[in-house]
Amino acid sequence: MEHAPKAIDVTNDVEMRTFNFFTMGIDGHPLGLHLDMAIPTILNNADEEQQKDWLPKAANREFIATYAQTEMGHGTNLKKLETTATYDPKTQEFVLNSPTITSTKWWPGNLGKSSNYAVVMAQLYTQGKCHGAHPFFVQLRDLNTHKPLKGITVGDIGPKFGMNTVDNGFLQFDHVRTPRRSMFMKHAKVLPDGRYVPPVHDKLNYSAMVFIRAAIVSGMAYHLLVTSTIAVRYSAIRRQGEITPGAGEVKVLDYQTQQHRIFPQLARGLAFRLSGQYIMKLYTQTMDDIRNGDISAVPDLHALSCGLKAVTTHHAALGLEQCRMACGGHGYSQASGFPLHYSVAVGACTYEGENMVMLLQTARHLMKIAKAIRAGQSPKSNKIVDYLFHKGPPKCLIDQAYDTNYRNVLESFEHLARRQTLEVYDKLVQLQQQGRNYEQAWNDCAVELCKATRAHVRTFLARTFVEEIDKISDLSIKSVLQDLLQLYLYYEVTECATGLLEDGFMTGQQHKYAKKKIYEALEKIRPNAVSIVDSFDFQDRELHSVLGRRDGNVYENLLKWAQSSPLNKTDVLPFHHKYLGKMMEEARQRSKI
Numbered sequence: 001m002e003h004a005p006k007a008i009d010v011t012n013d014v015e016m017r018t019f020n021f022f023t024m025g026i027d028g029h030p031l032g033l034h035l036d037m038a039i040p041t042i043l044n045n046a047d048e049e050q051q052k053d054w055l056p057k058a059a060n061r062e063f064i065a066t067y068a069q070t071e072m073g074h075g076t077n078l079k080k081l082e083t084t085a086t087y088d089p090k091t092q093e094f095v096l097n098s099p100t101i102t103s104t105k106w107w108p109g110n111l112g113k114s115s116n117y118a119v120v121m122a123q124l125y126t127q128g129k130c131h132g133a134h135p136f137f138v139q140l141r142d143l144n145t146h147k148p149l150k151g152i153t154v155g156d157i158g159p160k161f162g163m164n165t166v167d168n169g170f171l172q173f174d175h176v177r178t179p180r181r182s183m184f185m186k187h188a189k190v191l192p193d194g195r196y197v198p199p200v201h202d203k204l205n206y207s208a209m210v211f212i213r214a215a216i217v218s219g220m221a222y223h224l225l226v227t228s229t230i231a232v233r234y235s236a237i238r239r240q241g242e243i244t245p246g247a248g249e250v251k252v253l254d255y256q257t258q259q260h261r262i263f264p265q266l267a268r269g270l271a272f273r274l275s276g277q278y279i280m281k282l283y284t285q286t287m288d289d290i291r292n293g294d295i296s297a298v299p300d301l302h303a304l305s306c307g308l309k310a311v312t313t314h315h316a317a318l319g320l321e322q323c324r325m326a327c328g329g330h331g332y333s334q335a336s337g338f339p340l341h342y343s344v345a346v347g348a349c350t351y352e353g354e355n356m357v358m359l360l361q362t363a364r365h366l367m368k369i370a371k372a373i374r375a376g377q378s379p380k381s382n383k384i385v386d387y388l389f390h391k392g393p394p395k396c397l398i399d400q401a402y403d404t405n406y407r408n409v410l411e412s413f414e415h416l417a418r419r420q421t422l423e424v425y426d427k428l429v430q431l432q433q434q435g436r437n438y439e440q441a442w443n444d445c446a447v448e449l450c451k452a453t454r455a456h457v458r459t460f461l462a463r464t465f466v467e468e469i470d471k472i473s474d475l476s477i478k479s480v481l482q483d484l485l486q487l488y489l490y491y492e493v494t495e496c497a498t499g500l501l502e503d504g505f506m507t508g509q510q511h512k513y514a515k516k517k518i519y520e521a522l523e524k525i526r527p528n529a530v531s532i533v534d535s536f537d538f539q540d541r542e543l544h545s546v547l548g549r550r551d552g553n554v555y556e557n558l559l560k561w562a563q564s565s566p567l568n569k570t571d572v573l574p575f576h577h578k579y580l581g582k583m584m585e586e587a588r589q590r591s592k593i
């Protein structure tokens, strides 16, 4: 091709690739999974020889690969995946098979029609023993004809809630043979004679999922900031109703309810962006550590990425809906961009680990810490969880005159997370003392376990936001961001007020104080709101929104957008006379009788 695209940067510059994934892939593109799951799998799970062979071709787009793990019958419970990869030492090959209808791979992005390779997660059998789910790099289609290879049935799963430019697909194997070396062999191995060599940590095969979970946090920030931009800009041009009778219609952005609906989404978007940068750095560092044989950070990365992914996706889904609703009828039009952004963002509550399951994964980590606390152990030097070991103030101090760097607010969040974590741990112990087994006790505490995770993640998000704003040296920027920080923190206080009031830690008076600080912040943000969203410098093509146009010419362009609809190509639709016209003519005839 005259201007062949340059090779994909497959270094661990995950920040840019992530942003590309979430921006270019806003409604999905054929290389989405190739970029952000297949390549990370090769980077982190292929041995040196395999990387030498596969990585340059992947970077050069000589093939398109997806990540085929989920099956029709199982997405969460990877232990029960049914696709098998059975080693045949005679031919030194694995035989891939889909033994049941429910073992059909189902959902992988770009699997239906675009990809000719896939990372396939299959239960590995060798010498008659199953060693659990392992990744294999498998060719699916002929590189020239693009026809499915022998024994492979593949196609698109059909229209979905959204992201309908992505060919999420299905895949079945009928005893398909693949070379031994198609198994990713950096961590676990199968030797030519069939002997299995286990990995140093049995979850290293899951690293691609960890990458996307970490990336999703910034993705959610992106979606919240994009939709807040649309809502703020539209609210700044839309005039509806009067505040002072006779003074003329006001911009709807001047209504306190409109500010209370939109500005917290702006604040959360910033908070998620800052934590998204942190978790991505932690991911990159952990992957580098693993390459040097150090797996100590793997559990922390898993716990934090699961919790952040679950909390930020849930809040983004709620926040995008608030932004849509704040834009009235035009917010319900495709012209607004909201249906596109929402349908992509809300999928993240499910893909890459369903949110309830992710919250419970983080809770497993918290229960280990609770056990250590109850055993009187001292904290590890880990800023993410150390606060759980500390004894905070007995009472809430958020309304004290000076709260330097919001220390009193952060201690409120820490108090709630500590109390929730220890209380649910104590309940777990108590239920087992009453005779329940651990798994049953766990299930009977699951809702409270999820609350503990949410409280812990809230603490992390808030602390990171405070710390990052504190580092800003430009005082004019710092002052604007501090208004958003104030809104964020006190909004989160009111969001978790039940937990703070439940044990008398916070008083009703302090809850009123928090609300006052919210309204104060709304007032301070209002005059800067349009400049704040303009500073993100989103291009109109990224916003996909007539309402969010930078030039503010909404109405002219809304009409243009409507007129461009295929329905308006002719004044009278071809089928009119055949159906509606005929119906009305016959009705008129009948009424004359």
Ligand SMILES: CC/C=C\C/C=C\C/C=C\C/C=C\C=C\C(=O)SCCNC(=O)CCNC(=O)[C@H](O)C(C)(C)COP(=O)(O)OP(=O)(O)OC[C@H]1O[C@@H](n2cnc3c(N)ncnc32)[C@H](O)[C@@H]1OP(=O)(O)O
Residues within 6 Å of the ligand: 021, 022, 025, 026, 027, 028, 032, 033, 067, 069, 070, 075, 076, 077, 078, 079, 109, 203, 204, 206, 207, 209, 210, 212, 215, 216, 219, 220, 298, 299, 302, 344, 345, 348, 350, 351, 352, 353, 354, 357, 361, 364, 365
């Ligand atoms: C942002 C949006 C904007 C734009 C986006 C545009 C486009 C994107 C479009 C689509 C998305 C793209 C791709 C989507 C891809 C997918 O969805 S891929 C499939 C994702 N599937 C999952 O996430 C499966 C979820 N389930 C699991 O991960 C596991 O089953 C499990 C729930 C974690 C349980 O695992 P398992 O059964 O093997 O483990 P247990 O025996 O229960 O033991 C758990 C212990 O293992 C530790 N563990 C588990 N996972 C990990 C890990 N990844 N890393 C480290 N450690 C791990 C866990 O901590 C337990 O340890 P223990 O407590 O010490 O025992």
Ligand SMILES: Cc1cc2nc3c(=O)[nH]c(=O)nc-3n(C[C@H](O)[C@H](O)[C@H](O)COP(=O)(O)OP(=O)(O)OC[C@H]3O[C@@H](n4cnc5c(N)ncnc54)[C@H](O)[C@@H]3O)c2cc1C
Residues within 6 Å of the ligand: 033, 067, 068, 069, 070, 073, 074, 075, 076, 077, 106, 107, 108, 109, 163, 168, 347, 350, 351, 352, 353, 354, 356, 357, 360
């Ligand atoms: C847009 C989109 C893109 C996707 N892309 C890919 C892809 O590229 N590759 C790929 O492999 N997969 C992909 N997936 C599949 C996705 O990873 C799975 O849908 C997800 O892991 C959930 O699994 P499931 O759908 O089988 O739901 P299930 O695991 O059947 O869970 C159903 C519900 O049961 C509950 N539940 C399940 N287990 C538990 C538990 N242990 N504790 C508490 N509650 C539980 C939860 O409420 C859950 O929502 C994609 C999905 C979507 C929507």
